[in-house]
Amino acid sequence: MKILRKLLFPFAILYGFITSIRNFLFDKGVLKSTSFDLPVIAVGNLSVGGTGKTPQIEYLIRLLSDKYKVATLSRGYKRKSEGFVLADENSNAEILGDEPFQFYQKFPNVMVAVDANRTNGIQQLLSQNEKPEIILLDDAYQHRKVKAGFYILLTSYGDLYSDDFMLPTGNLRESRSGAERASIIVVTKCPKILTDDEQSEIRLKLKSSQQVFFTFIDYDIFIFGKNEKIAVGEIKSESKLLLAGIAKPKPFFDYLKNENDECLTFPDHHHFSDADVDAIQNKANGRKIITTEKDYVRLKDSELVNQLYYLPIKSSFINHQQNFDAKILEYVKKT
Numbered sequence: 001m002k003i004l005r006k007l008l009f010p011f012a013i014l015y016g017f018i019t020s021i022r023n024f025l026f027d028k029g030v031l032k033s034t035s036f037d038l039p040v041i042a043v044g045n046l047s048v049g050g051t052g053k054t055p056q057i058e059y060l061i062r063l064l065s066d067k068y069k070v071a072t073l074s075r076g077y078k079r080k081s082e083g084f085v086l087a088d089e090n091s092n093a094e095i096l097g098d099e100p101f102q103f104y105q106k107f108p109n110v111m112v113a114v115d116a117n118r119t120n121g122i123q124q125l126l127s128q129n130e131k132p133e134i135i136l137l138d139d140a141y142q143h144r145k146v147k148a149g150f151y152i153l154l155t156s157y158g159d160l161y162s163d164d165f166m167l168p169t170g171n172l173r174e175s176r177s178g179a180e181r182a183s184i185i186v187v188t189k190c191p192k193i194l195t196d197d198e199q200s201e202i203r204l205k206l207k208s209s210q211q212v213f214f215t216f217i218d219y220d221i222f223i224f225g226k227n228e229k230i231a232v233g234e235i236k237s238e239s240k241l242l243l244a245g246i247a248k249p250k251p252f253f254d255y256l257k258n259e260n261d262e263c264l265t266f267p268d269h270h271h272f273s274d275a276d277v278d279a280i281q282n283k284a285n286g287r288k289i290i291t292t293e294k295d296y297v298r299l300k301d302s303e304l305v306n307q308l309y310y311l312p313i314k315s316s317f318i319n320h321q322q323n324f325d326a327k328i329l330e331y332v333k334k335t
Contacts, residue, residue, distance in 0.1 A: 005169045012169035019166075019174040026144045033147035034119050036126070039134045039335040041328070042148035044141025046161040046178055047171040050247030050268070051154040052188035052217065054099050054294065055315035057138050061107050063325055064134055064332065069111070071132035073121045074100045075139060076114030078269045084124045087112040093298045098269060099138065101297050118146045134332060141181075142173055150331045153182035155204075156248075157190040157214075162204050179204065184327060185212045189251070192216045194318050213324050218316040219255055223290055223309040226300070230309065232256070241284040243291040245270035245298075252292060256311065270298075277302045 025031040041060065045051040057072060064070050076085070076097035087096055087104040096104065096114050104112040111132055115121030118140055125132055137148060155161045161179060164170040179185065185204060199214055206212060222229040235256070242253050245266035253263045264283060266276070280289065281304060289308050291299065296310035317324060 008168045012166040015168070016166040016172075016175050020177075023144070023174065023178065031144070033144055034122075035147045035149075036122055036135075038126075038132070039150070039332045040122070040137060040146065040148040041134070041150045041152065041331075042137040042140040042143075042146075043152045043154065044137075044139050044143075045154045046141070046173055046176065047155070047159065047164055048167070048173060049156075049159070049171060051156045051159075052215070052315060053139055053154060054102065055217065055313055056152065056154060056186065056188070056215075057103065057136055058106070059315045060136055060328065061103070061110055063328060065107060065110055068133040068332065069130070070134050070136065071111035071113060071125050072100065072103050072136045072138055073113050073115065073118060073125065073140075074103075074137075075116050075118075076100055077139075078271065079114060081114075084113065084115040084117075084121055086124070086128070087114075092301070094271070098294045098298050102294055105297065118143050122146065141178075149335055150183045150328070151181055153179055153185045154188050155185065157187050157194075157202075160187070160202065160204070176205075180207060182210060183331070184324070185210060187212060187214045188217075188315065190214050190216045190318060192318075196319075199318075211323075211327070213320055214318045215315045216318060217251065218314050220312040220314075223311050225309040226305050232311070235288070235290070235309075238288065240288045240290055241280070243280060243289055243295060245272075245295045246292055249292075252311070256290060266295075270295075272298055272302065277304060280304060 026033055043053055043056050061070055079097040080094045085095060091104060093101040100112050100114050113121055113125055118137060122135055141153060161172060161176055164172050166172045187202060194214055204212060221232055223232060223235055236258060239260040242256055242261055242263045244252050245268060247268040249265055289304055291310050293310045293312050299308055
């Protein structure tokens with residue numbers, strides 16, 4: 001695969017040229033970006049793959065939703081519906097996509113919507129009887145038809161955009177210069193302990209107006225099922241099946257597994273068929289099945305529900321959390 005990626009280097013140069021021209025046309029106003037007169041915060045990345053956008057959106061929801069009417073707007077990746085959909089009691093993961101449905105279930109006081117056309121999605125949200133005061137755009141860093149007021153760029157500690165290259169040779173959706181649009185850069189999935197000296201060794205070529213923050217994935221101390229919760233410390237020694245359909249499942253597996261466990265991996269955002277459910281049930285052979293929260297919302301209505309559990313995660317700051325919060329709240333108040 002690495003050799004093939006290197007052979008595709010000319011296509012990476014071409015792809016980088018095309019995306020650079022597109023960004024140039026947006027920067028110069030030749031291609032239109034629509035602005036809105038309320039705070040719009042976009043969260044995204046330069047690369048494909050998991051950088052922790054979902055826990056970052058959830059962090060912002062927790063920060064803002066007690067004071068403001070918050071809405072999230074996602075594309076709804078791999079959903080079976082089309083156009084604009086506002087989540088309600090009839091929604092599920094197939095209608096919204098797994099991550100938006102997760103937002104809807106966890107935060108009932110937040111408006112959750114999906115629309116591949118983010119401009120239309122925002123307009124639809126603003127046409128509701130109860131309008132949002134803040135809109136969080138999920139995975140929208142490259143969606144330049146909307147001009148957000150604040151951009152949060154995520155990059156994984158073990159896979160920094162500054163060390164990457166354009167698709168298909170690397171994993172970048174656009175060139176590294178796209179980071180200049182960011183208001184804040186967050187290095188995600190860091191080790192829980194990362195000293196100031198180790199943080200300063202990460203070189204991202206920041207503008208003077210930009211600041212970088214460092215976060216880690218913080219796992220819950222409980223797993224949750226349909227009718228119960230169990231302490232992680234109790235479950236770690238038990239033989240179980242670990243199941244994940246996410247981009248980078250290794251940390252999830254490493255956190256829970258012991259030598260008697262089996263790990264089962266599916267593609268990111270995988271829609272589980274009846275055959276998949278049967279195969280999972282056979283492999284579990286009566287044991288508990290522990291999965292990610294994103295996978296749980298797609299499996300909780302299946303025959304696995306009575307032996308299915310999920311492990312919640314959240315994004316936590318290594319340091320300077322108050323500074324991050326202050327920057328977000330300052331932008332919201334100013335807007």
